[in-house]
Each structure stands twice: as structure tokens, then as C-alpha cells.
Amino acid sequence: MKVYRFLTGPDDSSFCHRVTDALNKGWELHGSPSHTFNAAENKLYCGQAVVKTVHGKEYDPSIKLGEQ
Template sequence: MVCETDDITFETKVNNSLKEGWQLYGNPFSNYDPESQRFYCFQAMIKETK
């Protein structure tokens, strides 16, 4: 699961995971945290093991 604030950092983490052989699993989703007043994005990812 990739979790990060809704900015370029999230996109970078997902892209780096894809380059390392991880695959997207399902749709991304986001949630607003009223305490920090920020949106957070989440993306489930899977990777086959040998």
C-alpha cells in the first residue's frame, strides 16, 4: 500500500514501485484529514514472488 499526501510525492512513490516490478491493485483513493488539513492518497499494489 502506497500512502502519501496528495502531491508529486505520491506519484513518485507509485512510479518507483512500478519500476521495481509492483503492479497496481484496484483503484486509488483519497481521504481528507481535518486535523492536518491535508488530503492523502492510497494505492494498493501487489508483486509476485518466486
């Protein structure tokens, strides 16, 4: 089974640490990162899709993707 997550967060080191953590848990980058600016907060936000192949499981909408 292949699972997909889209990580988001403010453009700071905490976002980079979340992506790094996912990569070290076997997730792979999927596509390019994205950025958006929230004018109300005057902040830049990032997003990065990641995918992972999980063997021996079938998809169920109740699974917690971050725990795979």
C-alpha cells in the same frame, strides 16, 4: 508467492513518485486509488494498493515487502 503493499502519503508529487518507483520495480497496481481528507491538517492523503509475484520464495511475516 504474491506480495501486497498499500502505499500512502500526502496528495502531492512525492506520492506519485513512490507509486512510480514501485511500478518500475515490478509492482502492479491493484484496485483503484483511495483518498481521504484530514481536516485537522487540512490535507488530502492518497493510498494505492500494489502487488507483485516473487518467484522462489515462501511467505514469512518477517520479510520486508518494500525490498521484494
